[in-house]
Amino acid sequence: MDGVRRPLVPLILAFLLGIVAARLLQLPTLVWFLAGLVAAGLTLLSAAYHRLRVAGILLLLLFFSLGAGRLGVESHLLPPHHIDHLPEEVLEQPLLIEGVVASPNDPLAGGDREIESEAGRVRVLLDLRTIWLAGREIEVTGRVRLTLLHPEFVPAYGERIRGQFKLRQPRGYGNPGGFDYPLYLRSQGVTLEGWAGKGDTIERRGTGEGNPLLTWAYTLRNRMIRAVNGLLPPDQASLLVALTLGARSDIPRQTTEAFQASGTYHILAISGLNVSILAGALFFLLKAVRVPLRPSALLSMGLITFYAALAGGSVSVVRAAVMADVYLLGLVLDREADSFNTLALSALGLLLWQPLFLFDVGFQLTFVATGAILVAVDRVPLISLPPPWRWAVTPVVLSVAAFFGTAPILASTFYRISPVGILANLPIVPLSGLLTGAGMLFAVLATVIPRSIGWFATLIGLLIDLLVNLAGWFARVPFASVTIFPPSVPMVVCYYLALGAWIAVAWRRWLRWMACVATLALAILVSARMFPIFQNGQVRMTVLDVGQGDGIVLELPGKRTILIDGGGLFDDRFDIGEQVVVPFLLSRWIGRVDLMVLTHPHADHLNGLQAVLRRFPVGQVWDSGQRAAMPAYLWLEETLRYRRIPHKILHDGYRTSEFAPVQIAVLHPANPMPHDSPRGHFSDVNSNSLVLTVRYGKATLLLPGDIEQEAEGLLLEQGADLQAQVLKVPHHGGRTSSSEPFLARVQPKIAIVSAGYRNRFRHPHQETLDRYRATAIDLYRTDRDGAVTVTSDGNTVEVATFRQPGRQLWQGSRQP
Template sequence: MTIGLASWLLNLCTLLVISLPAFILLFWILFLKRGSRLHWWLLPIIIGVLVSSLYAGRFISTRFDESLQGKDLDIVGYIASLPVANGTVTRFDFDVDSPEVGQNESGQYPKKVRLNWYEAPELKVGEYWRMTVRLRQPHGFASAGAFDYEAWLLRQAIQATGYVRSGSLLSGRDLWKYPVHQLRTQLREWLEKTVSPENTGVLTALLLGDKSVITDKQWRMFNETGTTHLMVISGLHIGLMAWLGFSLASLMGRVGVLPLRRFPLPLIKALAGMLFALCYALLAGFSIPVQRALVMTFAALLSPLFGIRASPLTLWLLALAGVLVMDPLAVTSQGFWYSFIAVAALLFGMAGRQGGQHWRIKAFKPQWLVFLLLMPLLLVNGQPVSPFSPLVNLVAIPFIGFGVVPLLLFSALLQFVLPDIASFMLLGVDSLMNAFQWFLQWVSDFMLLIPSRQSADWPAILLAMMGMLLLISPVALRLRWLSPVLLLPLIFPEQHLLPAGQAEVTVLDVGQGLSVLIKTHQHLLVYDTGDRFSERLSAADSVILPVLLLSGVARIDRIMISHGDKDHSGGLLPLLSRYDGTSVISGTDLPQYDGKLAQCMVGDQWQWDGVDFQVLSGGGFRRSNDASCVLKITAGSESILLPGDISERVERHLLDQGSDLESDVLLAAHHGSRFSSSPEFLNSVRPEVVIFSAGFANRFGHPAPETVKRFQKVGAQVYNTASDGSLSLVLGRGNLMVSAYRKKHTHYWWR
């Protein structure tokens, strides 16, 4: 503890020295009369910069020591979150309780880690375990459109991730440890035992904020009907809880069971509303929309008690500041922007006189306002949008907000005192959810979906937002006719096409696996599709599809799978589900794929838009790796060689055949294994650039140090997706330049 406090103080002192000019400016603002009037707007900016800087400095000082990666560490501590089982893997957070275990030279050790345990025993929150683990620094996919996993882990205060090699239970659940998680565990088990399997995930999301059990089919249905927001606990749910607490206190005050002589009724009602909202927020996991709603609810309930008449805009700004003070990295979350923009749309569009409007207009207008302002953001983030979703929400919001959620919460409360009655009520809620999902499934067949526009650039998005603001403005502006004009850049985005004779090659960061996109003037080839990490997640879902949608790709002309190993073919099915009908070529049979499949053969070649593609090897070998499709792509005088996972045996075979191997860029075979990329092979290829596609701190040790040395010996520039992220280059321009995503989009929370 002493070491940690000293580190924090040292970090604070360093920050003060670095920020000395900002502090001088701050004091000038506070104490100089002229400055205090003219420049007060600088004060919140300076405070925000200092808070964010302190947050960043604290993170850097507690980063997990890289020298401990890949080593067996013995740690002792508590299960600190609800364990989530996905197939044979169980994921959970672990609070390390032993400072002497896992320390590095500076005295720091990871205090909170996220672990995976294969074929784990039954785990409970609050259990005390001794585990042998292997840890690594947090690391996510660095690619366009990919989820920023490292920022998310930092927001959860998780300092390292890893997996359990072995473990032994030291003591059972400590009922006083993590009481909220204990309660959440008990309620989740109650839901799993009582409701039907198809509603377990939805009701768990509504009660506990845990969306991990909702199926992919259900998510598609919610997305298509525009009701996804109902499954994310936010302002609607928190406001409902505050209203319930407020109303209950009012009712108790009327019947005379409250000590109104000592405490005024308005204070009791406000505190009751805040208590109900806070309890529900803690139960739901305290997400960003919940934080925003909680801050606004607290301010709205307390302001009248202190004689403060805060405007809605003031409450909105207060919530914005409160969320960012608690979590400066909230800006990296899409939910942050959706949540605050939706509330801003309501505040802006509902301003002015509302008394003369019909009740139908009053009921429909909030849905329409939020839909209009969020539509551009949803479209560019790949979310399906339908103009009928506001109509669906007219039914869905009251049904869930005033029907399902209150009954669900009341039955959850009752199950601690009257479990039989609570279970009976929960069965009624289960029936309501069956009817609700039937209704959504029925209307989803009639929803007219607007195609996504992820390829739109920021000017087009901003113009579209301005157009929507003109539409929802409460003032009858004569400029509303400009709205359709401002939407045109989003509806018809500018197409950025390569000139004929050039090829853009992108080696995607898909972890320990491989996926390469080759784009010409009018064609696209996907070479390998990365790994499948679980039943619900693959490299295609996490990396490939976001990149394709962000680029505005409408079709894939061909998918070439080098061979059937999972780290090369695992994303094929999710990719085909989005781009159905694409032809597939492979060097081997593909597990779990029973569609039409052609085998790559030596001598296969074709030309797209002046770019030549030639298969140098494929099939004919007993080992799956050696049967990889070896593809050479040539644009102008520049070329790249994609050898899959071939070994030295196939390399010798290619040399004996006299294949034209010389290439400017080489994708290292088998992720840089020591059994590939022989000196003779490299002397024949003579690459200027070598790219390794490998996972960060992978258990295979790829790329092997001796293999890297062989590439350095021939004078090649070496890149690695594990450290550089996705890598892009253009063949045929005459000036070969490699763009690394992690270097182009650097953030302090990235390693």
């Protein structure tokens, strides 16, 4: 019945399933095109013979094919001179480019942010017009995300600029469970990213090349932001411009964390809530002056569209504006708008425009939360309650519906849910709505009559402080935010089947059985991942893609975990531990690190361990004893003392069977440690890395940290048992490691380089690669292959990479 009354709902579901299928199967577009033609023909034929049920099924297949075909045809829509066709080798050297600034927004993962200047960094989107290759001028199209370090000016929308930039294809970190940064940028229309350093010349080549309406909107937006910043303290101003104008770059970190932990972070992003409030306010004002319904809807559509531009034109704002405009269009056409059909039509329009939106978490949360709320309104008899009870119960029902509807998405994406959000949203959402309306009026008045609204600024400040304090209070409630393992696709399917069946169980008796079966299946799937009795008795080593650094996760029989180094940057621009290592551990359903190993105290091995210590219980820590007067190491020592985590300083000769049947031995460093590298102290620290061998049955893994040739020579002189089937290449493949005698002693079948893509050290060095190729060793690289996973049952070894399927490479014959 619902399918007849709401025909767009099943059709859009078939359409988005087609997009998912095209993403997974990678079939030629022609296949989907032909399937669509066949489905269309059979649909018409079935309808002609009044086989309406068959026609309905075939219509779903048609929309399924259309969705798959829409994604498949995306790459074919690019013109021949699009920058997506540039070969990778062209990007190895800086290029002179020219283009027009396309938006004041920076499409960063996790939020839509304005053009910003953080510690001298300015980010813009540039629509390319020209590049110069080998002195030859070439006209191109395509969008680039540029980061400018300490520029002499901040480029404005519609301004043409020219400069020398280092360009590259977006890479992100290639790990299971990680954020797909390249896919995110591609969904925003961004093909390349680039940088210009301090002192690099960037020229203005013209202005006024953007859309005049957008130019005016962005100019007004900047004036309003400046006016608000001039009347409110920085913390209050940053929150207000986030709520009203979509600029979130300057919100204090503690404020952001409070909203995240309280489950109310969504109010900081302009979305359907803000647009709905604006539309409601516009309707109220127009009704007050007795404007007819249709002109009111048309005028509201125009103002909402302009507001989308004023708020920065980010994807989330446009998405909300499209949903509101579709509803208003129904009023203009004098049609009774069904909310489910309106939601489905909005989704269809957006996915036709850009099918990759389907994989954007903002898109998913917006439509799933709205759909869950509509289901609650449709199924729960709220209208039958007397007014006082209805006013009290309705917000609770809607909050519960949104929470349970979006829980799998939040768990899959952010690895946490906030149960307290059910209660926190009750006061915070209305208050944020009031702030959105009042804040927009305040921003307008601050731009026009800034000296006459001091009282208004005080009132707005009090409301902002109340909002922040409420979020902070809810965030401090015990178990406000709960870390959770990401559900698999079968788990998500069972969850939504069970949820939907339990909701509808009163209408269909057979749904009771379906609800029970789906709930039982979900419980079985969760138990199989949680408990070690379901494990297969294998050792699994994953060399993570942490950029330029090391991060290795060993998963042992009995659901025990060892983390060897955690990656890290040499500054605090990005937390490798929080953004890369922790998500991987959670994606593997790892809730405890039994052993953490720091091979040596360099930032690219140490810094990522801090997030792991904050987020996980840790059984013990091994270290080579090289103390370092750096904040990360001092924090590590203090944390271990405070939490009473055993901290062992180890040297060569140490062996342990505490992880039986896995045997671990320390081969290096010696005691006392050598300090005789001609390359200085940095190399001495590298060469005194902990060197471990991990044996499981007939398979041996050699993990030498960053040792250089001096340590390799010492190991050879001592006659250490280095033979191993799998070698983690020392020092990221640097030329001062992996000497020929060392490789001859190890005799690895498989070698894995952990290095950053196009890193500043140029690791791995060519001469090192030549030494590995000369010995016919299978070489894998995290900068190209992403995370490399080695799995062994003690007899055979299999290797799989993030970007390639696994294959069996070696069968053991060496006795343990």
